[in-house]
Amino acid sequence: MKSITAVTFLALCLTVAVTASSKSYYGKTKPANLTDEKVTRVRFYLHDILSGQNPSAVRIAHANLTGRADSPVGFGSLFAIDDPLTVGPEKDSKEIGNGRGMYVSGSKDINKFTIVMYADLAFTEGKFNGSSISVFSRNPVAEEAGEREIAIVGGRGKFRMARGFVKIKTHQIDMKTGDAVLRYDATVYHY
Ligand SMILES: *[C@@H]1O[C@H](CO)[C@@H](O)[C@H](O)[C@H]1NC(C)=O
Numbered sequence: 001m002k003s004i005t006a007v008t009f010l011a012l013c014l015t016v017a018v019t020a021s022s023k024s025y026y027g028k029t030k031p032a033n034l035t036d037e038k039v040t041r042v043r044f045y046l047h048d049i050l051s052g053q054n055p056s057a058v059r060i061a062h063a064n065l066t067g068r069a070d071s072p073v074g075f076g077s078l079f080a081i082d083d084p085l086t087v088g089p090e091k092d093s094k095e096i097g098n099g100r101g102m103y104v105s106g107s108k109d110i111n112k113f114t115i116v117m118y119a120d121l122a123f124t125e126g127k128f129n130g131s132s133i134s135v136f137s138r139n140p141v142a143e144e145a146g147e148r149e150i151a152i153v154g155g156r157g158k159f160r161m162a163r164g165f166v167k168i169k170t171h172q173i174d175m176k177t178g179d180a181v182l183r184y185d186a187t188v189y190h191y
């Protein structure tokens, strides 16, 4: 009974507050300048390093599956990343940004190893310094026949409101450690 009274009181207060204010919470809806959309292609290499003293990808959680605890990339494993982005594929190539976020091993079929990525790829050099692209996508790592594709769903700075896609090609992978260098060819539509 007490809680009902409280709720009624709150509702009453809100009604008063809303009617007392002449300002609405929304602005005028105007046509957007969709014709201002531009497209930029960006190519860089992402270094996803799990091994050694200074890894850029670390496992932060995993499922307790019988007999699978030894597999670092088993279904349900979650990784945090702070992967360097470079101009070329070499380890000492000029760094132009970083990919931060996480990915989860998302396939129960061990023959179709898939990760799902939630990452912000930010640039720290050149024209797009301070801007970033947001990736939220399945990344079918095992589909090595040609390139695979992930989705760009947003961005910051010059890439505000971005959408697009990235074609990914594995440049180099160490099957034992999982260390990989990947070529990212991004097509970014933005304003
Ligand atoms: C669209 O572009 C015009 C001219 O550049 C500008 O005046 C207007 O404010 C823009 N509208 C929006 C919604 O950004």
Ligand SMILES: *[C@@H]1O[C@H](CO)[C@@H](O)[C@H](O)[C@H]1NC(C)=O
Binding pocket: 064, 065, 066, 067
């Ligand atoms: C994890 O799995 C092992 C082996 O099956 C089992 O002994 C252990 O109790 C499980 N731990 C949890 C927290 O479920």
Ligand SMILES: *[C@@H]1O[C@H](CO)[C@@H](O)[C@H](O)[C@H]1NC(C)=O
Binding pocket: 124, 125, 126, 129, 130
């Ligand atoms: C990138 O932007 C940051 C922040 O504005 C600035 O401190 C840095 O000097 C810039 N780097 C380059 C290479 O322009």
